[in-house]
Amino acid sequence: MTTPLTRARTLTTFPPPVMEARRWISGVTFAADKPLINVSQAAPVEPPTEGLRRAIAETALNLPEAHLYGPDLGLPALRTEVAKSVSQTYNGTVHADQVAITSGCNQAFCAAMISLCGEGDEVILPTPWYFNHKMWLDMSGVKTVPLATGDGMLPDPKQAEALITPRTKALVLVTPNNPCGVEYPQGVIAAFRDLARKHGLALVIDETYRDFHSDSGAPHDLFTDPDWSDTVIQLYSFSKAYRLTGHRVGAMLAAPERLAEVEKFIDTVTICPNQLAQHAALWGMQNLGDWLAGERLEILDRRAAIEEGFDVLAAQGWKLLGVGAYFAYVEHPFAKPSDQLAKDLVQEAAILALPGTMFMPEDDPSGQRQMRIAFANIDRAGIKTLFARLAALVPDGASA
Known part of the structure; x- marks a missing residue:
């Protein structure tokens, strides 16, 4: 028999959102010509520079x-x-x-x-x-x-x-x-x-x-x-x-x-x-210092790509609420709530993004209309592809 958890502190909060989203793609196979675009987490996936890796190794040795x-x-x-x-x-x-x-x-x-x-x-x-x-x-x-x-x-x-x-x-x-x-x-x-x-x-x-x-x-x-x-x-x-x-x-x-x-x-x-x-x-x-300055310029260029290319989504009723650093925060035009839309995007568009419901109080309905796009790991070409896939989803029955 397991120990009851009725008073456990962990029960007072929700599951880790990024881990929850990863479960949505568990066991899903994506087509070679339409690979998954993962904009769910604000974390660089590339390893540190070779110089930094060598410094870590030398420190360890x-x-x-x-x-x-x-x-x-x-x-x-x-x-x-x-x-x-x-x-x-x-x-x-x-x-x-x-x-x-x-x-x-x-x-x-x-x-x-x-x-x-x-x-x-x-x-x-x-x-x-x-x-x-x-x-x-x-x-x-x-x-x-x-x-x-x-x-x-x-x-x-x-x-x-x-x-x-x-x-x-x-x-x-x-x-x-x-x-x-x-x-x-x-x-x-x-x-x-x-x-x-x-x-x-x-x-x-x-x-x-x-x-x-x-x-x-x-x-x-x-x-x-x-x-x-x-x-x-x-x-x-x-x-x-x-x-x-x-x-x-x-x-x-x-x-x-x-x-x-x-x-x-x-x-x-x-x-x-x-x-x-x-x-x-x-x-x-x-x-x-110089390398980090270059990384900053790359992120700023991706931010610019979000702003410059958003018209294709705006034409479908999307709204850009905020953008900067690693993130774009958007309002979607669909009738379905964002937590359902986020799950559907995995199957329909090979996109993994987090819904606004993960960032808002449960009683705040605005979260159901919002989504976060973490663009740290997609370049200008990836952003264009992301927007094209989202724009292809016609918001049937979308709210006005």
Whole structure:
């Protein structure tokens, strides 16, 4: 007899969306002349550069301590490099003791939330939200308060303020956004910082995709404030920048007092970040600046291809709600809800994409009309093919 799960924390949330979508293609055979176009996940599928792979191999062979436990908050050299990089990028001041290295950006979010929230506390998330943020809040007994975005898929600080209660502990922003791709303007970000400070809250800003921002300058001025760490917690991932998704290495920037609490979580869950991954991230930061600049230009070109080629879908009633970094977020013209449409696209068009229902509260009907396209792994030609397949699906019975 299995142990009952009626009180298990995992039952408070939904199955992992990407894993759920992968099950839709299990056992499906795709024609050679119509292979699967997988736009379901925002993760590079190519391996790291040969130089980075060699650096990982040399570290594994020649640095014995890379196979041992390391400091809970990460390698001092990597923390220092991150502080230096952020200070330069944002024209601000960040110190190494304000940096923690984590096992991916998801762990950074979890660590931040557990250091901020207790049972029954509240966190405000703009919708559409990044589903793993919602999942962790569910499993940790924290109430997610959805903040609907408006024009341009941007959150409104005034609307956010109306949602704040005595139980609110944090406001969360993701920019460039997942799932919408939208880059939040500096003024919006600053307004949320001011709002958080006014109410004694944390502003948690997830910048996983900052390396692919369309603006080559600082995306915001949060770090120019000498007191930034009394309010701001920044999250970052090395996975997208250096193709290190499987190595799980991310970062959190926060006050040293906050990181002392985060250290308890890391020590309990992973003890320390992966040592080889940290050396890989450090090598990447020190040696792959020009290469990463080229990757950014390629992603920006794919974004341009989405915008330039969308007319073929617009003619069929599709709407482009947001685009940037790795994502395009769209509204479809079909009568069927997006969760059914996404499954049908596998069979009818050999396309795997995630429905808007995976990024929205169950009681928000807009998710049924929306879909996310993660275009990091399809080039201009692939985008053209994707749009052609979608345009070929005549929306019979579509809603007006």
